[in-house]
Amino acid sequence: MNVSKSLIFLCAVFVFGVFMPAEEAFGLSNTFQGKVFEQKDQKPRDSVLKVAVGDQAPDFELPNLSGTTTSLSEFRGKNVVISFVPAAWTPVCSDQWPGYNILEDLFVEFNAVLVGITVDNIPSLYAWTREMGGLWFPVLSDFWPHGETADRYGVLRSDGTAERAIFIIDGEGIIRYIDVHDINRRPPLETIVDQLKRMTSPDNAGRND
Amino acid sequence: MKRMRTSTVAVFLFALLVFYSRAGALDAAPPVGSQFPDVAITVPDSKEHRNYLGLKRGDSFKLFQVATDTVIVEVLSMYCPFCQAEAPAVNTLYSMIEGDPELRGKVKIIGIAAGNTKLERDMFVDKFDIPFPVFADGDFLFHKALGEVRTPYFFGVRIADGAATVFYSNLGAFDDPASFLSLILERSRSKNTEVSP
Numbered sequence: 007m008n009v010s011k012s013l014i015f016l017c018a019v020f021v022f023g024v025f026m027p028a029e030e031a032f033g034l035s036n037t038f039q040g041k042v043f044e045q046k047d048q049k050p051r052d053s054v055l056k057v058a059v060g061d062q063a064p065d066f067e068l069p070n071l072s073g074t075t076t077s078l079s080e081f082r083g084k085n086v087v088i089s090f091v092p093a094a095w096t097p098v099c100s101d102q103w104p105g106y107n108i109l110e111d112l113f114v115e116f117n118a119v120l121v122g123i124t125v126d127n128i129p130s131l132y133a134w135t136r137e138m139g140g141l142w143f144p145v146l147s148d149f150w151p152h153g154e155t156a157d158r159y160g161v162l163r164s165d166g167t168a169e170r171a172i173f174i175i176d177g178e179g180i181i182r183y184i185d186v187h188d189i190n191r192r193p194p195l196e197t198i199v200d201q202l203k204r205m206t207s208p209d210n211a212g213r214n215d
Numbered sequence: 216m217k218r219m220r221t222s223t224v225a226v227f228l229f230a231l232l233v234f235y236s237r238a239g240a241l242d243a244a245p246p247v248g249s250q251f252p253d254v255a256i257t258v259p260d261s262k263e264h265r266n267y268l269g270l271k272r273g274d275s276f277k278l279f280q281v282a283t284d285t286v287i288v289e290v291l292s293m294y295c296p297f298c299q300a301e302a303p304a305v306n307t308l309y310s311m312i313e314g315d316p317e318l319r320g321k322v323k324i325i326g327i328a329a330g331n332t333k334l335e336r337d338m339f340v341d342k343f344d345i346p347f348p349v350f351a352d353g354d355f356l357f358h359k360a361l362g363e364v365r366t367p368y369f370f371g372v373r374i375a376d377g378a379a380t381v382f383y384s385n386l387g388a389f390d391d392p393a394s395f396l397s398l399i400l401e402r403s404r405s406k407n408t409e410v411s412p
Contacts, residue, residue: 034329034358034365035295105294105335108342139296192294194332194353 035101041137042095050188053169056160059184063175066155068146069128071135076121076144079179085118085205086175087198090156092167092189094126094134102170102192103145104138109195113143116202117177121146125153125168161186174201244362244370244384251278251288251372251379252360256350264348267323278372279379283323285403286379290327290361290368291349293339298367301388302343308392309347322399325350329358329366371399 057064063086067077078086091102103122113120120143124131127149135141148155148168156162161169172193174183183201187193245251255275259265265272269282278286289305291298305324312318326349328336336351352358361368364386371383383402389395 034292034363035297101292101294104296104299105292107296108293108299109338112338139300192330195293195335195338196332199334 035104042097042100045096047190050190051169051186052163052165052189053161053186055184055186056158057173057181057184059181061181063173063179063181064155064158065179066146066148066158068123068148068155070144070146071128071132076146078121078175081119081121082179083177085116085177085182085202086173087113087118087120087202088171088173088175089120089122090159090161090168090171090173091122091124092163092170094124094130098170098190098192100134100138103135103141105192105195106143107138107141110142112199113202116199116206118174118202119143123148123155123168125149125156125162125166163189172198174198174205176205244364244368244386245381247381247384249381251370251381252357253277254357254360256357259348259350261348268325268348277379279374279377281323281325281374283321283374285322285399286372286374287322287324287399288327288370288372289324290329290358290364290366290370291339292329292366293331293335295366297388298339299343301367302339302345304388304390304392306343306345308396311392311396318400322396322403323347327352327357327361329361330355369395371402373403 063078065078067075070076078088089103089106092098094100106120106122109120122141122143122145124145125148126134128147131145131147135145153162153166153168156168159171159173161171163169170187170189170191170193172183172185172187173181176182182205183197185193185197255277257275258270258273259268268276270276270280278288287308291301293299305326309324312322312324324347326345326347328339328349328351330353331339331351332353333351335353336349339345340349350357355363358364361370367388368386369383369389370381373380373382382405383399
């Protein structure tokens with residue numbers, strides 16, 4: 007390495023070192039310190055949607071933590087917010103559903119139910135949600151056939167995890183909102199609340215956004 | 216050849232220095248004895264909260280401008296189960312301070328909602344009926360300045376002579392408000408700021 011090449015490399019190291027994106031502390035709750043698998047940033051999105059706003063939402067029937075199954079169709083008449091998260095025991099996911107855990111009143115206000123789905127198996131989901139102190143909303147396992155529901159919605163990533171995605175479905179089973187979020191970031195609550203407000207507003211109840 | 220080796224080694228060492236300094240920037244809360252980060256905080260819209268902090272209407276303020284002797288700063292998040300569980304205890308702490316004529320006005324509490332939008336902050340505040348000001352830090356600016364601490368995290372900060380000096384810095388819930396308040400009062404009176412919690 008000659009001196010000029012060294013200088014170029016030195017500058018590159020400095021610029022990258024100083025301005026590289028810091029590891030964001032989205033998984034910052036002390037609840038999970040030392041218990042989650044720390045990950046570097048991943049490709050923000052790694053799938054292609056198979057549904058669109060205005061489509062009939064694909065129905066599913068998946069195992070829940072009560073030992074039975076839950077289907078989308080059983081919520082007909084209510085607005086349904088589906089929260090896909092990539093995997094149990096990962097940083098951002100472990101700091102997403104606990105926030106929703108204090109918002110039951112908000113969902114009730116909008117005649118909505120929240121459904122959490124991951125591709126993990128039931129024992130893993132049981133242990134993980136217990137660590138959160140339990141959750142008021144159903145948590146479903148899309149483990150086997152692996153990620154089948156996530157794939158039908160087009161949010162199954164190439165590594166077998168799901169995207170961090172929000173689907174909001176109206177009482178008729180029509181998809182009204184989709185946010186396939188950057189997997190490394192937690193979706194702001196505003197995205198859900200604003201959409202539910204629009205859907206429950208008398209002026210906009212029939213519109214797809 | 217020798218010059219080439221020397222430059223390569225220098226580059227390698229510099230690279231290590233840069234990366235280790237970056238790594239060290241994470242999880243490095245302001246230590247006891249240091250100045251609390253000089254971050255501009257948005258003045259609350261609520262008149263009640265402005266009065267509590269002794270602030271006039273304006274854009275922003277810094278912690279040393281709070282009209283008090285001691286500020287307890289809680290770094291929290293709506294998404295943090297421990298913060299949710301701790302919220303009633305912090306409210307009790309606030310009530311104990313406000314209910315004590317000797318402490319009222321001299322010890323104040325603020326919350327920094329790390330990574331929370333205003334709506335997320337509002338949801339947390341409403342859910343737990345939090346009486347003290349909680350500031351939304353949606354873009355993690357404050358949180359980064361605080362060393363990206365995990366939550367809940369408590370700082371005790373002494374306000375004097377235009378400075379805000381950290382005298383207590385600790386991760387985790389405190390459980391018993393009375394014991395915590397005693398600890399804060401004891402530490403705030405201590406001149407030895409080098410003692411770690």
